[in-house]
Amino acid sequence: MLILELVITSFASCSALGNETDKIALQQFRSLLTDNSAGTLASWNDSHHFCQWTGVTCGLRHQRVTALNLDGQDLAGTVSPFIGNLSFLQYLNLANNSLHGFIPPEIGRLFRLRNLILSHNTLGGGIPSNLSQCLNLLTLELDYNYLHDHIPSEFGLLSKLQKLSFSNNNLTGPIPASIGNLSSLQVLDLLNNSLIGGVPVSTSKTRLKVFLVSENELTGGFPSANLSSLNIILPNLQTLVLGDNQFTGPIPDSLSNASNLATIDIPLNNFSGRVPASFGRLQNLKWLNLLQNFLGSGTTDGLSFLADLANCSNLEMLDLQYNQFKGELPVSVGNLSTQLKQLLMSGNRIRGSIPEVITNLFSLNRLYIDDNMLTGNIPMSIGRLSNLHYLNLGQNKLTGHIPSTIGNITGLIDLYLYNNSFEGSIPLSLSNCKSLQEILLCHNKFTGTIPSHMISPSSLVTLLNVSHNSLSGPLPPEVGNLKNLISLDVSYNQISKLYMQANHFQGPIPQLGGLKGIRFLDLSNNNLSGQIPEFLVNLSSSLQFLNLSFNNLEGEVTVQGIFGNTSAFKVDGNKELCGGIPELHLPSLALVSLALVFWLRNLKEEHLPTHSLGHFYERISYDALFKATDGFCSSKLIGSGSFGSVYKGTLGPDGRIVAIKVLNLQQKGAFKSFLAECKALSSIRHRNLVKILTACSSVDSHGNEFRALVYEFMGNGNLDMWLHPNDEQMQLKPWSFLQRLNIAIDVASALDYLHHQCQTPLVHCDLKPSNILLDHEFTAHISDFGLSRLVFESNEDIFWSHLSSSAFKGTVGYIAPEYGMGVHPSTSGDVYSFGILLLEMFTGRRPTDNIFEDDFNIQKFVKSAMPKRATGFLDQSIFCGEVGESSDEQADWSDCGIDKAECLLSVFEIGLTCSAESPNDRKDMNGVARDLLSIRDKFLKTRVHEDRVQSPAPSDTLEEAA
Known part of the structure; x- marks a missing residue:
């Protein structure tokens, strides 16, 4: 009895100790999280037993934590390594949150764990190999994160694993052969990574039902050359997705031995040869996607396999687009499954007529046979395809009339018959197709008028193109009622009347010069x-x-x-x-010009104080700028951007050299950018901001509107040409660490002024090296900040007009990621751009460099190199020869001095903080400017002999530099 009591007491003591361990582990886990929803973790306090905390499940017997499910709870932060102390945990689900950092290797201690689900977060780093110690794992889902490096080969120990999902990460290397040891594996999802090599032979040992490896860099044949048959391998396979890789060779005939296959999706590869006739044995096949390969027998019977596919009675989608199929479309196409919804054959070499029997496929909702060599008429029975939504027969050699029975396809959404030789009138029966949105009938021989009944007031038409025909008469006035219309092209016809009044059309008058018969x-x-x-x-x-x-x-x-x-x-x-x-x-034009002069004068007097701008030219005309640039000669062109071109010019009796920015008025928002820039630049004063001298708003010699801004000229060009000189500019290098640091401080100071010291904060929105100009003393000046909007509601339209224009499309790599999701502009967006700029200045690599692909960017590049402190990833001239010319990536920064190494490390840390993914994790420019000044002070104190900047001669003028 005494022994029994001791055992019970000991057991109770251990249980209590275990409970306390679980509670501490949960508290530590909670301490690293932010509850953005302000509710999920509210119950995680001492007023509740931890087994009652939201998402926590405990065992009934021992009150130990067995499950932690916080899926989709809007949590942010990192995963605490204390999670590894929940030794009874069987289920861990933290998916669909905003967790970052690394996956704690301590999870490998959870030997009871059956399900580990961390998908849809922003976790980084490698996958811990010691997760392989969780020998009871059934499910391992890490998809949709930022994980990189190889798939650990140790995972071959997880013999009970049924589902492995690592899709949409940055994983590299081969698919490990040890995958073949996962004898229970049913789902292998490795989509959208950067995996290389072939499909390992060892997959034959698995019980795979779903095999997903598309969007990688896999090569070779499939299956591997030494697998002669699928009769003994992958017998349970149901879904095979290999698209967007580099697989080559024929599609193996033995693939049909996997009799349960329902999906074969292998587009965007280099498969060649015939489509196996044995596919006809796949009774469960629903989806066959062979898009964009090199398939085709090379003979005129290349589509003979369609007769075999007629046995696939469940087939719903067949995509043969952009291959090398030749010959006529066989009548056996009409014997395909009556459940077929998509038949796609664009971009091949199919000849002959469209067989009448194709209309037996009454379930079709999408039929594409465009870009082939079809001849003859559209079958009159086309109206039998009553479920058809999308019909594309364009770019063929079809003739005759459009059959009136096409009006029986009342659900038709897109009708593409362009680039054929159709003739006659457009059938009135199209008015029955009430769902039509896009109609492309251009480049045919249609005559008559455009039927007004085809265009009803309730029409959904967004695109109507009937150009390059022989249509005549008036354009139906009902066109004016097309509320959803985006594009209308009736050019190169004989239209006599065009009524487009009382709509909401915007922009310039469209080019209608092709309407030669318009009255x-x-x-x-x-x-x-x-x-x-x-x-x-x-x-x-x-x-x-x-x-x-x-x-x-x-x-x-x-x-x-x-x-x-x-x-x-x-x-x-x-x-x-x-x-x-x-x-x-x-x-009169003269009166308008006079009013413009007074407007410019008032603009100068009220908004452009002369003490901040230097001499202000009160009168500036188009003619004056024309003469100043020798007729806007190409030899005077010194730069171009999204909103215009910049010329070097000489103005005034003193021959002052200026930069003249001529706005491209074809760009949406150019007029607003002109006004915004004038207003913004007029009221600010800072040594690191470019100065505006005057503005011109007039008409050019052809009567077209003309607007330009005149700036102070910067003799040493822009930062981009110094960071990335072309062959003719190689003499510009090298330039030192301290010079780069000084320029970074100049830019930070200017942004600090714009963000925090102006009466109304200004957001630049387009910071990049080409917008950083350098004067003769190598002082940096930010230009083009007039393209930003003032951060208050009345000017919101200015920013969004720029956001939708090419101004943003032209600077990929510098734009804050939140802008791509429609977030309003903010100073933190400029901070992000500055962070990228800082990393570029000291690595010498653009954020759009070829090495940065998929999700691997300049930030990750710097992060991966910082722990090694290797010089190989730096701009090799950064220490002006102190590191040497070697590009040895193993050379250490300390070779050039501990002081510089520490300062460089600090600079990179600032760059990474500024370019953080989340705006909340970035510094403000006031703090950034202070930090950079501190780095410079530290550097100068330890290296007194570099107490002044040596200008990177030899060029004093932009012409010589460029």
Whole structure:
């Protein structure tokens, strides 16, 4: 009895100790998390037993934690290594959160663990090999993270594992052969990584049902050459996805021995030869995707396998697009499964006519046979395909009329018949197709008119292209009721009347010069802007009446063509128009120019104080800028960007050299960028911001609107040309660590001023090396900050107009990731760009360098190199020869001095912090500027002999540098 009591007492003591261990582990786990939802972890306190905490499940007998499920709880932070102390844990699910950092190797101690699910987070680093110690694992899901390095070969020890999912990471190396030891494995998902090599022979030992390896860099044949048959391997396989790799050779005939196959998805590879006829034995096959390979027998019977596929009675999708199939489309196509929903055969060499029997496939919702060599007519029975939504027969040699039975396909959404030789009229029956959105009938021989019944007020049409036909008569006025219309092209026809009034059309008047027979054109009551285009003058031989009234048109009205007859056109309600014949009573161009001079003068007096800008040219005309740049000669061109080109010019009697930025008004938002830049630049004063001298808003010699900004000239070009000189600029290098640091401080100081010291904070939104200009003393000046918007609501439209323009598309690599998700601009976006800029300055690598692919970026590049302190990843001139010319990646930074090594490490830490993925993890520019100044002070104190910057001569002028 005494012994029994001792055992019970000892057992109770151990149980209590275990409970306390679990509680401490959970508390430590909680301490590293942020509960963004402000509710999930609210119960995790001493007022509740830890077994009652949200997401925690305990065993009934010992009250030990057996499951922790916090899936989708909006948690952030890192996973504590204390998780490894929950020794009774069987189920761990932290998926669909915002966890970062590394997977703790301590999880490998959880020998009872059956399910480990960490997918859809931002976890990084390698996959800990000691997870292989969790010998009871059934499920291991780490997909949708930022994991890298190899798949540990030790995972071959997990003999009970049924599901392994590592998709959408940055994993490299081969698929380990030890995978073959996973005799219970049913699902292997390695999609979207950077895996190399072939599919290991050892997979034959598994019970795989699902094999997903698409979007990798796998090579060779499939299966491996020494696997002669699938009769004994992968007998349970149901889903095979190999797309977007580099597999070669024929599709093995033995693949059909995996009789349970329902999905074969192998697009975007280099498979060649015939499609195995034995696929007809796959009774469960639903999905066969062979897109973009090199398949085809090379003979005219390349599609003979379709007769065999007729036995696949469950087939729903067949994609043969962009291969090398030749010959006629066999009548056996009509014997395919009646459940077939998609038949896609674009981009092959299929000849002959469309067989009538194809309409037996009454379940089809998508039929693509475009970009082939088909001839003959569309079968009259096409109307039997009543479930069809998408029909593409474009780019063939089809002839005849469009059958009226096409109107029976009432659910049709897209109709593409372009680039054929169809003739006759567009069938009235198309008006029955109420769901039509895109209609491409261009480049045919259609005659007659566009049926008005085809275009109802409730129409969903977004794209209508009937150009390059022989259509005549008026464009139906119902076109004006197409509320969803995005693109309309009726050019190169004989349309006589075009009525587009009372819509919400925006932008310049579209190019309609192809409408040579147009007699009546009404574009009134819209939001059209810009100048009246010249092609309207050239249409005067046919055009009898033109109505442009009540838009937002501007500039001078010509007196030529139809504009010489006041009864033939209307332009009232356009407040910015001038000139024209006297009967219009519009202000003269001279009067408008005079008003512009006064506007510029007021702009100068009220917003551009001369003490901040230096000399301000009160009068600047297009002619003056034309002369200053020798007619905007290409030899004067010194740069170009998303919103315009920059020329070097000479102004005034003193021959002052300036930079003239001519805005590209074809870019959306250029006018707003002009106004925003004038206003923003006029009221700020900082030594590291480029100065505006004046502005020009006029018309050029062709009557087109013209706007330009005149800046102070910077003699040493921009930072980009110093970081990445071309062959003609190699003499620019080297330049030192201290010079780079000084420029970084200049840029940080300017951003600090814009963000924190202006009356209204300014966001740059487009910081990059080419926007950092260097004067003769190598002081850095930020340019183009006028393209940003003021951070308050009234100017929100300025920013978003830039965001949707090519201004952002042209600077990939520097844009904060949150902008791509529609987040409003903020100063932290500039901080991100500065962080990337800082890393680029000291590594010498652009963020768009070829080595940065998929999710591997400049930040990860620096992070991976910092622990080694290797010089191989640095710009080799960074210490002006002190490191030497060697590119040995094993050389240590300390070879050039401990002081520089420590300072360089600090610079990289700032760059990484500034370019953090989350805006909340970034510094502000005030702190960044202070930190960089501290680094410079430390550096100068320890290296007194470098107490001044040596300019990287020899060039003093931009022409010599470039």
